[in-house]
Amino acid sequence: MKSIAMRHPSLCVLLLTLLAACTDRMSPSDDRWGRSGELIAMSGGEGGARYACVSCHGARGEGNGFDAPRLAGLPAGYLQKQLEDYALGLRPHAVMRDVARFLDSHERVRVANHYAALPVPLGPAPAAQAPALYARTCQQCHGADGTGTPQGPPLAGQPAFYLAQQLQDWQVSKRRNDGNHEMLKVAQALSGTEVEELSRFLARLPPRPAPAVH
Structure with missing residues (x-):
């Protein structure tokens, strides 16, 4: 008895062509079962629950008010x-x-898009007037009300402890991951008292969505 391949060679060619086409259409974003950013944030992805974003940053990306910032x-x-x-x-x-190493590059994009799409928890308190220190050192990149600009992320409403910790990391060059080291220069020019003043001021500002980039 002849096999199907021998009796219908054209059918086999068609099936192989379709299989190749499906394989070509699979993009890297289809890996890991196509999990959404929300699912990765909730489950921790390949790292498991121990590395779930929600365990520190909250179910809605609100942060913990201490060392885990709002996302x-x-x-x-x-x-x-x-x-x-x-x-x-x-x-x-x-x-x-x-956490980051357990995610591939496509999963990092999905997680980032998930948190970016979440609503900002708006603060009820009115913003205090920006001190001259903030206007001189931070406003150009982070905005007059701390909601960010294309050059710098939003800082308004982030925990004072977290903000101070980041400035201190910049001061000792532990953190230096900005493009032109501008933060390094700004932070290293601040005194301990100024770090505390800026952190407390920004923590009191009501968070707002970042301005749209056109």
Whole structure:
């Protein structure tokens, strides 16, 4: 008895062609079962629940008010860059390094897009008037109200402890993952008192969605 391949060679060629076409259409974003950014954030991806974003940053990306910042509504490009920098060791943090390394580049994009799309938890308190220190050192890149610009991420409403910690990391060159080291220069010019003043001021500002980039 002849096999199907021998009796219908044209059918086999057609099937092989279709299989090749399907394979070609599979993009890298189809890997890991096509998990959404939300699912990765909830589950921790390949790292498991121990590395789930929600365990520190909250179910809605609101942060923990201490050392885990708000992620909701931050620009997707900024979030993606931070994950890449954590994975490469350009932004040192033992836990976040492992979190980022358990994600491939496409999963980092999905997670970043997920948090960028979440609504910003708006603060009820009115913003205090920006001190001259903030206007001189931060306003140009982070905006007059701390909601960010294309050059710098939103800072308004982030935990004071987290903000101070980041400035201190910049001061000692532990963190140096900005393009032109502008933050390094700004932070190293601040005194300890000024770091505290800026951190407390920004933490009191009501968070707002980042301005759209056109």
